[in-house]
Amino acid sequence: MSRRQVLVYRQLPPDQLARIQQEHDVVIANPRVAGQKDAFLKALPTAEGMIGSSYPIDEEVLTLAPRLEVISSISVGLDQFSPDALHRRGITLCHTPGVLTETVADLLFAMVLATSRRVAELDRYVREGQWNRSVGEDLYGWDVHGKTMGILGYGRIGQALAHRAALGFNMPVLYHTRTPVPSGLPEGRAQPVTLREVLMQSDFIVLVLPLTEQTRGLIGPQEFALMKPGAILINGARGPIVQEAALLQALEHGQLRAAGLDVFDIEPLPVDSLLRTHPKVLALPHVGSATHETRRAMCEMATTNLLLALQGKQPLAAYSPAPAR
Ligand SMILES: NC(=O)c1ccc[n+]([C@@H]2O[C@H](COP(=O)([O-])OP(=O)(O)OC[C@H]3O[C@@H](n4cnc5c(N)ncnc54)[C@H](O)[C@@H]3O)[C@@H](O)[C@H]2O)c1
Numbered sequence: 001m002s003r004r005q006v007l008v009y010r011q012l013p014p015d016q017l018a019r020i021q022q023e024h025d026v027v028i029a030n031p032r033v034a035g036q037k038d039a040f041l042k043a044l045p046t047a048e049g050m051i052g053s054s055y056p057i058d059e060e061v062l063t064l065a066p067r068l069e070v071i072s073s074i075s076v077g078l079d080q081f082s083p084d085a086l087h088r089r090g091i092t093l094c095h096t097p098g099v100l101t102e103t104v105a106d107l108l109f110a111m112v113l114a115t116s117r118r119v120a121e122l123d124r125y126v127r128e129g130q131w132n133r134s135v136g137e138d139l140y141g142w143d144v145h146g147k148t149m150g151i152l153g154y155g156r157i158g159q160a161l162a163h164r165a166a167l168g169f170n171m172p173v174l175y176h177t178r179t180p181v182p183s184g185l186p187e188g189r190a191q192p193v194t195l196r197e198v199l200m201q202s203d204f205i206v207l208v209l210p211l212t213e214q215t216r217g218l219i220g221p222q223e224f225a226l227m228k229p230g231a232i233l234i235n236g237a238r239g240p241i242v243q244e245a246a247l248l249q250a251l252e253h254g255q256l257r258a259a260g261l262d263v264f265d266i267e268p269l270p271v272d273s274l275l276r277t278h279p280k281v282l283a284l285p286h287v288g289s290a291t292h293e294t295r296r297a298m299c300e301m302a303t304t305n306l307l308l309a310l311q312g313k314q315p316l317a318a319y320s321p322a323p324a325r
Pocket residue numbers: 076077078097098100104152153154155156157158176177178179208209210211212214215236237238262263286287288289
């Protein structure tokens with residue numbers, strides 16, 4: 001097996017990098033790190049494999065990389081790529097589904113609890129020295145157990161979230177997804193419904209579906225208007241699925257009680273974003289899968305995917321286009 005040229009465009013644990021270096025010649029250049037963009041661009045013309053994440057591999061990048069055969073993304077989401085275009089060009093696109101499912105579901109549920117019980121807001125209250133008497137109603141939160149959980153996108157993570165809600169917190173679950181699937185829960189604990197029904201009937205609306213042409217801007221003024229007054233929106237999917245201006249309006253007008261956001265239109269969130277300082281927003285820096293165990297598992301899986309694909313073998317998980325109907 002001949003050595004190939006691999007471009008590593010995000011930091012890997014040393015042992016995973018060593019696995020690649022054992023078989024291939026490696027250039028390390030992260031275009032998001034100051035001073036490394038030129039090295040990234042310079043490596044593209046000879047790159048046959050790439051591994052990384054969080055950087056758009058667009059037409060401009062691909063035009064510079066005519067020898068590319070494999071891209072291994074350290075993510076489950078494929079929105080940094082044009083998967084069908086890559087497929088047409090014969091480039092294998094691998095990703096890391098499954099190994100992060102439970103970790104992301106944990107974080108989504110943490111956001112449900114934190115927004116409803118006002119955890120971050122009350123932490124600020126104590127730190128700022130405002131706790132000088134028993135708290136009054138103005139600082140009370142709202143119960144989570146028994147409330148209705150609405151999930152948009154009932155795939156791996158959506159189902160793991162539904163388990164936590166239904167079995168851990170006795171919450172009725174409503175879900176809407178592109179491809180109908182059984183709930184995976186005991187009879188009567190979760191129901192597939194329309195998007196409109198999720199929006200109208202849920203106390204919590206959690207987004208955990210991919211960013212695609214169909215889902216971009218999916219939640220806008222009309223969808224916010226359908227929500228129960230006092231609903232809480234959690235976006236653990238991708239920022240552009242929610243229209244940020246409409247989200248701010250819904251928070252301002254009291255339609256939404258709070259929003260828990262792990263993802264944003266522009267990441268990192270610009271310092272002048274109104275979402276950064278909004279009192280009803282719980283903002284996290286895209287950390288759904290960011291635990292030591294899971295980020296390591298993602299890097300291992302992505303490395304294995306890259307090595308298998310460069311050997312001409314089937315990777316553990318690769319994109320394949322939906323069959324034509
Ligand atoms: N915040 C984070 O750090 C983080 C971490 C992992 C994943 N994610 C996001 O979560 C997404 C889901 O991950 P997963 O592993 O559960 O994927 P998955 O493929 O198992 O599930 C996605 C679900 O969304 C549904 N869906 C797709 N298009 C839809 C549409 N137009 N309307 C309704 N439903 C639609 C699919 O039918 C599927 O059930 C990823 O694509 C990624 O964007 C975010």
